[in-house]
Amino acid sequence: MLLVKLDEPSARGRYIIQHMLEGIGGIPVRFAEGEEFRSSNGPKLVYGALPEAGAYHIPASEGWAHTPLRAPIIDLQNGRPNMFPSDHGADPFAVAFYVLSLADEMQCADRDAHGRVPANSLYVVRNGLSDRPYVDEWALRMAQELEAQWPGLIEVRRQYTHTVTVDMDNILRYAGRPFVRALGASAKDLLRGAFGEVAERWSVRSGARLDPYLAVRNVLREQRQAVDRMVVFFLVHGGEKYDHAASLDHPDAIATIQGATLFAEVGIHPSYRSSDEAGLLRQETERLRSVVGSVALSRQHFLRWRLPDTMHQAMENGIAEEHSLGFSDRLGFRASTCTPFRWFDVERDQATGPLLVPFAAMDSALIDHERCMPRDVVERMSAMGELVRQVNGNFVSVWHDRSLSGHREFASWPAVFKEVVQRVRS
Structure with a gap:
């Protein structure tokens, strides 16, 4: 002591x-x-x-x-x-x-x-x-x-861990959207010459083939034993410019969410507008709870969060952990730490709210913003994991359903995910 x-x-x-x-x-x-x-x-x-x-x-x-x-x-x-x-x-x-x-x-x-x-x-x-x-x-x-x-003063020596988190922005690629929206998407694909996607969309919607994003759950299940913790965040609001989630009325969407509870913890991915409009977080969280029961984890879609409002809303809606603390356009430590911590509200002068769980690496930061090739993503994500390993911290990596699906332009990314998981495992 x-x-x-x-x-x-x-x-x-x-x-x-x-x-x-x-x-x-x-x-x-x-x-x-x-x-x-x-x-x-x-x-x-x-x-x-x-x-x-x-x-x-x-x-x-x-x-x-x-x-x-x-x-x-x-x-x-x-x-x-x-x-x-x-x-x-x-x-x-x-x-x-x-x-x-x-x-x-x-x-x-x-x-x-x-x-x-x-x-x-x-x-x-x-x-x-x-x-x-x-x-x-x-x-x-x-x-x-x-x-x-004072030898012997340290009583607890922490261990390095790797937490895989996945943002399910879509849940399904083609299924679970209104007919009119599917027509509009097909028209856009035709205008850009993406005839294969048009055929694939209607093949999935007719039931002739499985939705390609259903492959995500298999990728995650295969690597579950190699990670210390896995959290899957589901966006349950769709039909808007920045919110593309499949409808939870579709049986494959329900099966995907319920199936995730067998190998991971499930959290809410609040919609783009939820950080601006009071009440949306509660509606979306309750919708997800109607499918899986308890929901106490969240990560904001597009990482749109503002202080102190986001923390206060999280508390009001039973959120115990908030996972939005990180960068969308680069790797790094947004609060210079890899350890979850209780946020201190300087306005109220007290530690309050959910536990903040910082992440250090997001796939889309490297794929979309830095235009990295697969080999570079493996090396850079692994390097971040090693920085965390040096302090026996909690390395949190962020992935998206579109990349883990291996669909079309993301064909090589499931292999990238698997290699990163193996290299940074505890």
Whole structure:
């Protein structure tokens, strides 16, 4: 047990120290002050301006524990951010709290065409903190320093894990759409000369052949034993510009969702408009619950989320885990961590809401935005997994039904998925 004294006691300080030292570092902590702290001869840490005899000291920045958050100054050493305690007073807790509270997400006014904060506008990207899970590295380094001074202090040593998550944006490729919509899609295909797709669409709709996206479940089942956790997020709203899900009135759609519960956890993929219109999340979540029962996980479609509204809506609708924390256009660590954490609401000054589960790699970021070839995707995703393995963290990869289907232009991607899973397995 590590006694911790805060010169400036606050909910923010207790939150970040407990998360980094206990949640990541595996060191149980208890906060103390006054005579109890001074008289203790056991392991202890003081977070404040001045060191104290017999205690591990971390210099504290001024003001961040109570005042509106300002972006901390990053200390660069050899071109890399280094916030570990040093003679010049770098403060890893202040920086870690700033990135984990997602204060920059809330304060940034920049938005892209979909209403999202652009990656290049974020503090973590501008300061090179998204390249690695720095919060985890700092926490583990502190834990190692503390255990060197007090052997046996670390009680829990975490293990590396890989979580595969899949966004089912369509569920089915052709089936489960209204007749009029199928006609419109066929007309567009004819205009661009995609005669094969027209024939395939009507062959599926007539029942002469299986929908090609039904292959996804087999790909996932085959690799289930090679991953530590698998979560499948279903979009259940369709018929709009950015929402293309098959109707849940179609038996194959129902069978796909119910079948997923046999090898994975099932979550909701809230529709494009749900982040703008109150009540849609509840409707969609209840629709999915009518098929599978309990639904407590979510990831926003298009990663359209805004703080604090998305967190508050998630709480109101029984969501225990939110999986939207990541980049849509690149690989990286949006909160500089690979460890799930409870979001700290700076407006309410308390840890609240669902558990935030950050992801580090998304297939479409490499396929659609960076135009990577299959071999490059394998190498780059595997490299991200290795960064997480170095800190014994939770590597979360994101895939989509269209790529895992192996249909047409995605013919090579199921093999890519399988190779990545095997290379980054725990």
